[in-house]
Amino acid sequence: MEISLSGGRFQSCLREIRKRARDVDDEKKGIKIKKEDWEKLHVHIASYNNFPTAAGLASSAAGLACLVFTLGKLMNVNEDYGELSSIARQGSGSACRSIYGGFVKWCMGKNDDGSDSMAVQLVNESHWDDLVIIIAVVSSKQKETSSTxxxxxxxxxxxxxxYRAQTVVPSRILKMEDAIKNRDFESFARLTCADSNQFHAVCLDTSPPIFYMNDTSHRIISLVEKWNHSEGTPQVAYTFDAGPNAVLIARNRKTATLLLQRLLYTFPPQENDLDRYTTNMCTSDKHDHGSYMLGDKSILSDAGLQSIADVEALPAPPEMKAPNQKFKGDVSYFICSRPGAGPKVLTDEGHALIDSATGLAKGV
Incomplete structure (x- = not known):
């Protein structure tokens, strides 16, 4: 799909990056561009997501952060990440946090023009590398009410x-910072779940009310809450942004395998998805949209789920009161990930989405 960058959010990012552009002189590639020439040059951008767009999984944050970071590299911009995050924020608020890796805080700032509203990195991605993230993609459909x-x-x-903005959030942020710095998963999980639930309570308090989650979202919350309660301490944290898709954070990889077993027991593939599960579970093609598991697929082997027969043989979780209640096909697919390093430049030309000979997206 091809879209124009004439929209205000894109233009704000382009304008601010062009203001900061510098001369480019690459003898190896025979490229020489003067600072003032950037105002007249056009850019062709190709992007790829391995997760749904406009479905409540921060696709705009990822896309705009990547756009600003890439344009900054292209135009030889000499700004620190904080300044780049301030530019990305003009494209999508949450994009300011995606400029960094690890755990990031979005600072509101005090200036009326928002110029000092930017992100700061609390700790990098290696600070708490035990965490495993499993995303349950409930729906890839574009949400009815946009985040904006x-x-x-x-x-x-x-x-x-x-009340939330003035009373709850300021103290909750301080508690969350402490939990992250101390790698205190119990506090981290309780704060994460509580904040997600309150965000959606605010959505329901809106007139007219906004319904981002659906019945499957609620069942996932129930699954996690029952498990956490039965263990006496949180094993998994859940959070839902502006959509029905669950982001589930396990305290370690062993816990993540137990979580995946519970998810696949409760939300097994439909019959017509069995081949998709079996055929694609061991592949690692980065453009593999057909898989039932994207990202780190080795989590399936660690969970003892080598085939669909293994899924069908899963025992009911001990905390489940209605063990025969299953919801086939209610989760479209899963993504397994972990706290990442933020945007980075890929030097392998094989990863390029644009044909260097034509300047157009490959395959066009």
């Missing part, structure tokens, strides 16, 4: 938002 319009309506109509 939804937040605008919430600001205008929700009394609960004012």
């Amino acid at each position: 319009s939804g937040m605008r309506d919430t600001v205008e109509t929700s009394p609960l938002l004012q």
